[in-house]
Amino acid sequence: MENASPININHSQNRQEYISQVVVTAGQMRDIEGRIFAAGMPVAALMEKVAGLITLRIQELFPLSRNIYRVGILVGPGHNGGDALVVARELHFRGYEVWIYSPFSKLKELTAQHWQYAQSLGISCYETLEQLPNCDFLIDGLFGFGLERPLTDAIASAINHFNEWQKPIISIDIPSGLHTDTGEVLGTAICATYTLCLGLWKLGLLQDHALEYVGKGELIDFDIPFADVEAILGNTPKIKRITRKTALASLPLPRPAVTHKYKAGHLLLICGSRRYAGGAILTALGARASGVGMLSVAVPESLKSILVSHLPEALIIGCPETESGAILQLQLPENTDLSSFNAIACGPGLTREATPIVREVIESDRTLVLDADGLNILAQLGTIPTLQQRQAATVLTPHTGEFQRLFPDVSDAKHDRIQAVREAAAQTGAVVLLKGARTAIANSQGVVWINPESTPALARGGSGDVLTGLLGGLLAQAATKQLPIENIVATAAWWHSQAGILAAQERTELGVDALTLTQYLMSAVRIQQC
Ligand SMILES: NC(=O)C1=CN([C@@H]2O[C@H](COP(=O)(O)OP(=O)(O)OC[C@H]3O[C@@H](n4cnc5c(N)ncnc54)[C@H](O)[C@@H]3O)[C@@H](O)[C@H]2O)[C@@H](O)CC1
Ligand SMILES: [K+]
Structure with a gap:
């Protein structure tokens, strides 16, 4: 087990092992992401890449060969919502019947652009719960690691509403409503069936009280450069998952x-x-x-x-x-x-x-x-x-x-x-x-x-x-x-x-x-x- 000596992350065969050990807080993830953007990676390009990988995984979990699926996509104001909108667009092109729900009047710029484009494609978009159609599963892109304060009553009751549907829910990055570091429920939270955690494991997903919300946790590796992880976490990350x-x-x-x-x-x-x-x-x-x-x-x-x-x-x-x-x-x-x-x-x-x-x-x-x-x-x-x-x-x-x-x-x-x-x-x-x-x-x-x-x-x-x-x-x-x-x-x-x-x-x-x-x-x- 590595601890005293740094994990050798320069060999590609070690990448998977390294990535599966690392655990980050929201602050660390934001800093790592900041380095990637500062080095020249366009934010929109990274979102496309990540959402493409999420789409592939969703296609594996709910293959069209077995069924015609109707998918409800829950969209928040930030880039978690942006990811969800790109997934919505891709699933729409792949033949899924998609609708989008977002109750927020103000979206981040990139998220707003994706919302506008989804609408232009004829994907049904809803801002209230009343007329939502039925669906076979939901994708939760309400909040990711940017959730910093307890949910308002309106959002909390929307989340409770979707939990009551008892449909499978795939959460992007973290079930919306959970604190990224402590796993605490900030009012209420999505009860996910799967959580597709992006890039590096978030600490909150490994806290006991988060477990009933996380469902099956999976990591979506989107090729974060080792140098950026090392620059923020040091040679040997302090918080690690035990691997086989x-x-x-x-x-x-x-x-x-x-x-x-x-x-x-x-x-x-x-x-x-x-x-x-x-x-x-x-x-x-x-x-x-x-x-x-x-x-x-x-x-x-x-x-x-x-x-x-x-x-x-x-x-x-x-x-x-x-x-x-x-x-x-x-x-x-x-x-x-x-x-x-x-x-x-x-x-x-x-x-x-x-x-x-x-x-x-x-x-x-x-x-x-x-x-x-x-x-x-x-x-x-x-x-x-x-x-x-x-x-x-x-x-x-x-x-x-x-x-x-x-x-x-x-x-x-x-x-x-x-x-x-x-x-x-x-x-x-x-x-x-x-x-x-x-x-x-x-x-x-x-x-x-x-x-x-x-x-x-x-x-x-x-x-x-x-x-x-x-x-x-x-x-x-x-x-x-x-x-x-x-x-x-x-x-x-x-x-x-x-x-x-x-x-x-x-x-x-x-x-x-x-x-x-x-x-x-x-x-x-x-x-x-x-
Ligand atoms: N880390 C990375 O490298 C990547 C992150 N991406 C996505 O970006 C997400 C983080 O994006 P953001 O920083 O935009 O954060 P979020 O999308 O998690 O949400 C932040 C937004 O929600 C608002 N907000 C926070 N708490 C709220 C509350 N209680 N009620 C209402 N609104 C609230 C904030 O004002 C902000 O607009 C990740 O979780 C992931 O899904 C991916 O798009 C690409 C790669
Ligand atoms: K989420």
């Missing part, structure tokens, strides 16, 4: 021909309580799937036999326990201390009684993953600032609730998850993985990875425990390598999601319990490697 290629690059595959179990990493899991025995098993099964060379699992003594029966290959360490069955004290085998391990993952199922254990692992000099009760205890201890002083990497893996308890004073994680996870990483010096439909991972230098593909099938108890084990196992194996920690965390998030997607394909979204998920981890990687 970047994720596979941080996997410990292939294994060296000559190795032994201790060279393949030694992970210590600290998890479980009498109340939450299952969490310990799931965490350990996640770790098993990582291929880690040696797995030790510290659990309360009363859980030892059940862990042994599920994981005969692991070293199960039974620890003294409290009256209610939480780990009272870490009791490692003779000649072993925390520095004997390459990485430690601590938290699932511990209960909040295990406070001294969490304190102890934070004080260790080992790469540390804190999850679940590990995070709740951390929030109670109020030791977040001390994480900066740790001698090894720390990874925190909160869901939104845990995040809010841990970081009450950072930006609202519900409003802008990317900003929130960045602030949390800067505050702690840790790599922070904020779980969600689009899990986001940040390091303290502001590098962010976003997992662009997942499944709601993973929204189930125990799924996070599997991730913690898997991540711990990958970190233990990477201990001797020079890979950035956030890249390994991104790989774990991607792998976990891919297993969920595969399991959901075979078993439906209802069939992916956490134990089943562990059984799909290996096949998910095997399929992705092919």
Whole structure:
């Protein structure tokens, strides 16, 4: 996975990979576009090119060979509307039955010219909703990255009206009504079936609250020169989408021909309580799937036999326990201390009684993953600032609730998850993985990875425990390598999601319990490697 070194974008075979990683804000896109225009590309020519590509994609999605399609085109005042008008004209020439709707009295100059030309071609144009004909699908060119303020009531009710039609909607660049950076709904928004994002992925499309509006997101590459992207984003873009290629690059595959179990990493899991025995098993099964060379699992003594029966290959360490069955004290085998391990993952199922254990692992000099009760205890201890002083990497893996308890004073994680996870990483010096439909991972230098593909099938108890084990196992194996920690965390998030997607394909979204998920981890990687 590229991070420390710049992505080599000078080879054409790398273009697609690079383009699929880059994520931009509205401001960055405007600056990139500004450079292209300043270099001499006419605005109208670029609009023609982009709209031509959109038209081709629409023809693939709704081929005339199958049907005679009637298309409604929604046109806004800016260049998003201009794109839509060029698409309207092209679809009209290709034989689609097209009508245009635009309620705006004032259009940008280029958009107004296209409107006038469309009218001259005899395409029906409407300014009000009342007499609109029926259609088979709609194209949304109301607003793109130029939407900067909440919608007026009139536009909002028009958008609601079209959503109620329940026809497929193809949004150009971004569903109208969404904020390009935060994905926030600015009043109301088009519920798209497809979003054809232009040139580079817009950040808002990767924010959780945008997902129900985006539909299937696709990128339309219109040959933005690398130099212009680099000039605005720098050599290494700070916010990136995890791709298959970047994720596979941080996997410990292939294994060296000559190795032994201790060279393949030694992970210590600290998890479980009498109340939450299952969490310990799931965490350990996640770790098993990582291929880690040696797995030790510290659990309360009363859980030892059940862990042994599920994981005969692991070293199960039974620890003294409290009256209610939480780990009272870490009791490692003779000649072993925390520095004997390459990485430690601590938290699932511990209960909040295990406070001294969490304190102890934070004080260790080992790469540390804190999850679940590990995070709740951390929030109670109020030791977040001390994480900066740790001698090894720390990874925190909160869901939104845990995040809010841990970081009450950072930006609202519900409003802008990317900003929130960045602030949390800067505050702690840790790599922070904020779980969600689009899990986001940040390091303290502001590098962010976003997992662009997942499944709601993973929204189930125990799924996070599997991730913690898997991540711990990958970190233990990477201990001797020079890979950035956030890249390994991104790989774990991607792998976990891919297993969920595969399991959901075979078993439906209802069939992916956490134990089943562990059984799909290996096949998910095997399929992705092919
Ligand atoms: N980035 C690029 O390189 C390209 C961009 N193009 C298109 O251009 C779009 C951006 O164009 P624009 O900058 O003109 O912006 P938009 O078309 O997104 O809309 C901006 C217009 O809407 C108005 N507006 C903003 N908020 C409003 C609100 N709440 N209610 C009513 N009106 C509001 C603004 O005053 C402005 O007139 C992109 O999304 C894309 O579709 C393409 O044409 C060509 C290539
Ligand atoms: K749009």
